[in-house]
Amino acid sequence: MAVSVNEAVPAGPVRDRTPPARRVAGGRGRSVLEVVLLAVLAVVMLFPVLWMIETSIKENRDVYAVPAKFIDFQVTLAHYRDVFVAPGGGRSALSVAFLNSVLVAGVSTVLATLLGVPAAWAYSRFTLKAKKDQLFFILSTRFMPPVVVVIPIFLMYRTAGLIDTPLGLILIYTAFNLPFTIWMMKGFVDEVPPEYEEAAMLDGHTRLQAFRKYTLPLLVPGIAATAVFALIFSWNEFVFAVFLTSSDSVRTAPPAIAGLIGGTTVDWGLVAASSVVFALPVLLFAYLVRKHLVAGVTLGAVRR
Amino acid sequence: MSDAVPLTTDSSGQVATVTPPARGRSRRLSDRKLAVAFITPALLLLLAMSVFPLLWALYLSFTDYSATRGGSAGFVWFENYIAVLTSAQVHLRALTTLIYVVGAVALQTVLGFTIAYLISRRTHGRGLLTTLFLVPMMLSPVVVGLFWRFMLDAQFGVVNSMLGSLGLEQVEWLTRQRTALASLIVVDTWQWTPFIMLIALAGLTAVPRYLYEAASIDRASEWFKFRTITLPLVWPLLLIAVLFRSIEAFRLFDLVYILTSGGPGVSTETLSFHVYKVAFLGFNTGTASAYGILMVVVVIVLTQLYLRYLNKLKED
Numbered sequence: 001m002a003v004s005v006n007e008a009v010p011a012g013p014v015r016d017r018t019p020p021a022r023r024v025a026g027g028r029g030r031s032v033l034e035v036v037l038l039a040v041l042a043v044v045m046l047f048p049v050l051w052m053i054e055t056s057i058k059e060n061r062d063v064y065a066v067p068a069k070f071i072d073f074q075v076t077l078a079h080y081r082d083v084f085v086a087p088g089g090g091r092s093a094l095s096v097a098f099l100n101s102v103l104v105a106g107v108s109t110v111l112a113t114l115l116g117v118p119a120a121w122a123y124s125r126f127t128l129k130a131k132k133d134q135l136f137f138i139l140s141t142r143f144m145p146p147v148v149v150v151i152p153i154f155l156m157y158r159t160a161g162l163i164d165t166p167l168g169l170i171l172i173y174t175a176f177n178l179p180f181t182i183w184m185m186k187g188f189v190d191e192v193p194p195e196y197e198e199a200a201m202l203d204g205h206t207r208l209q210a211f212r213k214y215t216l217p218l219l220v221p222g223i224a225a226t227a228v229f230a231l232i233f234s235w236n237e238f239v240f241a242v243f244l245t246s247s248d249s250v251r252t253a254p255p256a257i258a259g260l261i262g263g264t265t266v267d268w269g270l271v272a273a274s275s276v277v278f279a280l281p282v283l284l285f286a287y288l289v290r291k292h293l294v295a296g297v298t299l300g301a302v303r304r
Numbered sequence: 305m306s307d308a309v310p311l312t313t314d315s316s317g318q319v320a321t322v323t324p325p326a327r328g329r330s331r332r333l334s335d336r337k338l339a340v341a342f343i344t345p346a347l348l349l350l351l352a353m354s355v356f357p358l359l360w361a362l363y364l365s366f367t368d369y370s371a372t373r374g375g376s377a378g379f380v381w382f383e384n385y386i387a388v389l390t391s392a393q394v395h396l397r398a399l400t401t402l403i404y405v406v407g408a409v410a411l412q413t414v415l416g417f418t419i420a421y422l423i424s425r426r427t428h429g430r431g432l433l434t435t436l437f438l439v440p441m442m443l444s445p446v447v448v449g450l451f452w453r454f455m456l457d458a459q460f461g462v463v464n465s466m467l468g469s470l471g472l473e474q475v476e477w478l479t480r481q482r483t484a485l486a487s488l489i490v491v492d493t494w495q496w497t498p499f500i501m502l503i504a505l506a507g508l509t510a511v512p513r514y515l516y517e518a519a520s521i522d523r524a525s526e527w528f529k530f531r532t533i534t535l536p537l538v539w540p541l542l543l544i545a546v547l548f549r550s551i552e553a554f555r556l557f558d559l560v561y562i563l564t565s566g567g568p569g570v571s572t573e574t575l576s577f578h579v580y581k582v583a584f585l586g587f588n589t590g591t592a593s594a595y596g597i598l599m600v601v602v603v604i605v606l607t608q609l610y611l612r613y614l615n616k617l618k619e620d
Binding site: 030031038045046052063064065066068118122126139145146149151154156174176179207239254279286287302 | 350353354371422435446497503555603606607608
């Protein structure tokens with residue numbers, strides 16, 4: 001491929017006499033090809049996102065236009081209004097679902113952080129029996145197929161009266177984020193030298209005081225990044241939400257948005273607008289933690 | 305509680321270092337207590353919310369229990385397992401899942417690595433490019449599934465509209481048996497190519513520059529450099545990503561549920577989706593539990609493979 005491009009680039013008669021010049025010309029042709037390929041791939045990957053944003057601001061008749069309208073459409077914010085305001089005025093079911101999502105994702109993230117950070121510190125600092133096995137066991141709970149786990153959880157919740165309650169979702173999301181929090185935070189704790197704590201203990205602090213006064217402040221950026229990932233995971237979660245809740249007042253946003261396509265006619269403008277509203281905070285948060293993305297998306301298993 | 309012991313030992317340590325062994329021992333003791341106090345709550349929650357449900361499912365898998373019929377569960381030994389393992393329906397879903405997992409992960413790996421390789425060769429705008437490419441991965445499967453359903457709609461979907469303006473034939477993406485599974489693979493690839501790209505990029509940027517420079521001095525071809533330097537150094541990390549994605553694809557449920565609901569017919573029913581149907585539409589809780597436990601066994605094997613490999617990589 002590179003060769004043919006190289007020959008296609010008019011490098012002049014110099015080409016044959018001086019190899020270095022030829023190499024530069026070949027490099028440039030190849031480089032142009034690479035840029036073009038990259039641009040094409042970027043357009044393909046980003047087009048659906050752009051199309052979603054475009055659909056969310058289109059008038060209804062333009063949404064269903066055949067052939068599709070790319071540029072010349074009527075702009076409207078009606079779909080965004082419909083996301084938050086019910087047809088007869090007042091709060092829409094979707095906006096309630098968004099509030100539920102904020103509650104469930106927020107509380108479960110706080111709980112997972114409160115439980116996970118101390119555990120991660122303990123796993124990082126102390127020699128424990130079968131530590132590696134314990135850590136692997138913890139991570140493997142996260143890999144269980146949600147559809148399989150949800151069957152006994154459903155029966156458990158039915159007995160305990162936790163079906164269709166925010167508490168039920170919060171509990172399962174906390175358990176679901178805990179393995180991630182422990183693995184991710186262990187990486188951050190490992191990066192703080194234990195000597196800080198040992199020095200503090202020589203000064204008369206207890207181990208716990210040393211952790212709180214010297215290590216914990218250094219962990220704050222790591223805790224923030226970990227919490228943001230936990231927040232994204234719970235925010236996006238669908239399987240548990242759809243099986244463990246049913247009423248509009250408890251349902252979180254993912255099943256509520258999915259519920260928009262249940263009827264005979266689908267208001268795709270509304271689906272697009274609510275998807276944009278739903279995805280924006282995630283993208284914003286993901287941008288904030290972009291430095292830790294590799295560790296975050298591999299559940300803390302791979303670190304640069 | 306842990307305060308009392310170290311306080312006395314600390315003072316004795318400060319006054320004089322007469323008894324260092326005693327101090328060390330008591331500190332280690334309180335360390336142990338602290339470790340237990342810090343780890344136990346987390347482990348208890350995991351035991352209650354992950355292990356206990358699985359054990360319950362294991363028990364149910366040996367019974368003929370049905371969540372709707374209620375009543376007591378009759379013990380049927382391995383009947384459910386035999387029924388699941390010998391069912392032609394299950395074999396078909398296993399094949400669908402296999403095609404889906406292999407197809408999607410292979411496509412993602414090739415595309416993701418290509419994008420990562422192309423980005424790693426740029427000197428400008430790498431950060432911006434990476435950020436843009438990562439967008440699909442951060443979206444919820446619900447958003448991804450819904451939106452592709454709209455784009456692939458046979459009547460007013462933008463994909464068919466573009467095919468039409470190119471003078472090509474319209475395709476019923478989600479309502480024909482063969483194209484539906486292909487569509488599922490394409491959508492999953494769209495969402496998760498960034499994942500492979502991200503990890504491959506981490507591997508590619510970690511390759512020491514001097515290796516390429518040394519190869520350039522020897523006038524090695526680009527292909528030779530790629531084959532002998534880039535690939536061997538990035539491969540271990542790439543394999544981690546591939547294994548991770550395979551596990552995720554194997555247990556995938558939400559995208560199928562939103563995009564095709566298993567249809568048309570059963571052409572896009574994966575194992576996960578079938579378990580859901582047996583459990584929540586057929587209400588054969590016992591059979592569904594056995595089915596689920598068998599899936600868990602597969603996941604555990606894959607996870608063990610993944611974790612062992614990860615561990616080996618970390619030790620090197």
